[in-house]
Amino acid sequence: MQEVNTENEKFVPNIVAFCCNWCSYAGADLAGSSRLSYPANVKIVRVPCSCRVNPTFVLKAFQRGADGVILCGCHPGDCHYVTGNYYTRRRMALLFSFLDYLGIEKERTRVEWVSAAEGAKFSAVMNDFVRQVTALGENKRISDLRVKEE
């Protein structure tokens, strides 16, 4: 069951999901072809490998008003590019603790390993992540400081 703050009942978070082309993007496709729904506010950016995700991308997303950012890659040891996801794991551990320090809750960020066969897991992960971010409410920390869009 959804555990949503009553205050945030109307709040729909905006989630950016970076998915590696070989495993997680295919996993998302499988979730689609299996009709396993997850909230529409999750939008996927396709990257060749999770290690392509520069910490800047995550920061940019939060700066532009994203409420949560999730990275999905191949399972450790299964990376199409051999070692890419190991880099992701280390980089993001560092970045997320840094974000936490800045006041962006750790729960707004996540790294998940989703294989091309795990459509069900993809959907479950997204549902869970959206629930988690919804409970936290709107992300204001960086977006308030952002450059006003013209």
Added chain:
Amino acid sequence: MDKRETGEQILRISGTEIRKCMKCGKCSGRCPAYREMDIKPHQFVGYLIKGKTEKLLESEAIWHCLSCMACVERCPRGVAPQGVIEAVRTTVTRMQGKNGISAEDIPPIVDELIPQQLLVSAYRKYNK
């Protein structure tokens, strides 16, 4: 009869190919009398391979085996542990020179709680 001959006799009576045993333990896994046994069904086969016949002959377990044949039924290699147990039992009774109990001796120890199969088994067990 020396140790080796006894072993050979048990093997002959059992009529089973003990070397086929893979030591998987499925026989003991299925045995309903397992807890009562000092030597377990798989050990009967193992001891016979190793030639530890005297241990088998001293065993209490031969009197606890129900002869239900579950071990034979379950064995993936076609070995009959019950055949070995039966053979040891027969060898022991022969060595004791007894003929076991006669059919007339049975009624006093029978009560309603004893399962039917045990009666059959007991009859086989105590009669040569």
Added chain:
Amino acid sequence: MQRIGVFICWCGSNIAATVDVERLAQLIKAEPGVVFSADYQYMCSENGQQLIKNAVKDYNLTGIVIGSCSPRMHEATFRKAAESVGLNPYMVEVANLREQCSWIHKDREEATKKALVLLRTAIAKVRLDAPLTAGESPVVKRALVIGGGIAGIQAALDIAEAGFPVDIVEKNPTIGGRMAQLDKTFPTLDCSACILTPKMVDCAQNENIDILSYSEVEDVKGFVGNFKVRIRRKARYVDETKCTGCKVCMEKCPSKKGLNEFNMNLNNRTAIYIPFAQAIPNVAVIDPTQCLKLKTGKCGVCQKFCGAGAIDYTMQDTFVEREYGAIVVATGFRPINVDAFNEYGYSDNKDVITSLELERLMNAAGPTNGVLLRPSDNTHPKVITFIQCVGSRDVSGCGKPYCSKICCMYTAKHAMLIREKYPDTEVHVFYIDVRTPGKNYDEFYRRAVEQYGVDYIKGMVGKVWNENGKLMVQGADLIENEQVVIPSDLVVLATAIEPEPSVRKIATLLTASIDTNNFLNESHPKLRPVESPTAGVYLAGVCQGPKDIPETVSQASACAAKVIGLLVKNHLKTNPCVARPDETACNGCSQCANVCAYGAITYVDKEFRIGGGKTETRRVAQVNPAVCQGCGACTVTCPSGAMDLSGFSTAQILSEVEAICRK
């Protein structure tokens, strides 16, 4: 400014049922840069593609966004359509409106809204798309096989059979490898030499195969299709072209105390020697550390007796440089050193031997001519105890953490052969698990137990000691739940295997990745098991992981198929979505090269103008597009942001993120 056309597919009702495609096509017209938009029932159909082609021509489109199924499905289709009307195929982006929108959302309004965002994201990306062209590089139609064991031999024969020249580089004086040392092979028990030596002869006779024995790879440059390899031909002190293999030199050589490596040091050989009778090439070699002439200058007996005049004491190492299109690594294995396991007393007792030593003792061409005699006193052993998993599955640091895979089978083979040849021998085997998967493998092991009466004891040995000439083997019998002591005459250790240590150097030269156990990594453990992540490098045999002969041969043939597939091409088309460094921002720090799993990045010194008519020379990164796989690890690692990835540039991903976050 790009002129963008947006095409929205109904996918029958798959998309149109939940997404208001017509409204979407209208709404998207408002996006800056969009000059045309349309919706159609089946975009991927002939008519749909025609619609795209016409629009490209009529509206002079420079970029296309297609809202349809997953790009994994039809991206290639739409790119081809664009290319056919002269638009660069990399100017096409696909918004995934089916798998990631219409199929998972039920609410029409919500789905249409999301579809709009997805289209905007794709438009944001296409705005920053640049035309990309796949590069081409020529392919040298010659293959190199490193290692002349059964893996190398099989790979070379298969490649040569397809008509391509192959060089085998073997560091030992003869090809044949470990298999040549074996006596019989499981599970059929045919003699190893009988099946291996004909293949060795085939190699020697094949016009397409050049055997460079007693040689080592010294340096590798280049990339897939264009490797330049420098090979050291070690001095043999015997002219390969003149030696006839008559062995007169071996009879006359006065230095007879060298350890015979081929017989696992169980007997001696002369300083000038041919490793074994069926060696290919059948040419002598002089061991410079043992030869009296080379060490002291006084001898020269072999030269005096050589009828062919093949001996040359002044010979030096020479180098050859050759070009190859593909490289097969087949460097093989060796048994580990078991000295660290003092519980088995290998170094203290001559009669504690490894399995490979037993293999030589059983071999008709071995030190005992095939009669099983124990090394200490040359008597027939009556009780033989085998210990499995010596050094395998061991994380104590003395051994290897992995299962060596072949030991269960060869131990069953040894036990069986001994019982067959000497039925009065008692054979015991201590084991942790018996692992015999494979065709006819478990049946083979069961035969050892049931037919040959080999005594398998579940449990490990904790101590071996010598008591009046008997080796006392103390171990656990876990099934009987007791400790047993078996007085034995011979103890055989089923020794773990490890990759031949020279593989480390070769992996470095090839930038092929290697795991913590020194096994070479494959590109994908399941789907690309014979390819190294480094393009153009293939793996055969135990250098990739423990395996037996049938598996090694199949892997070698698979390698050959991959190599042939590469060599038949005249040119290689390269993926244009690769990393590209900005030389003006690069500071040559090498971080990108460190994270690259493919060795695609090298450095060059380049001159840059710094104003005032002056120039400076800086070290900058260069990406080889033929080698780069386009993962993007380097782009994130670069501290100065000089590295970018074509097709997935930083600016593009940032603008996608912005489009998603736009309220």
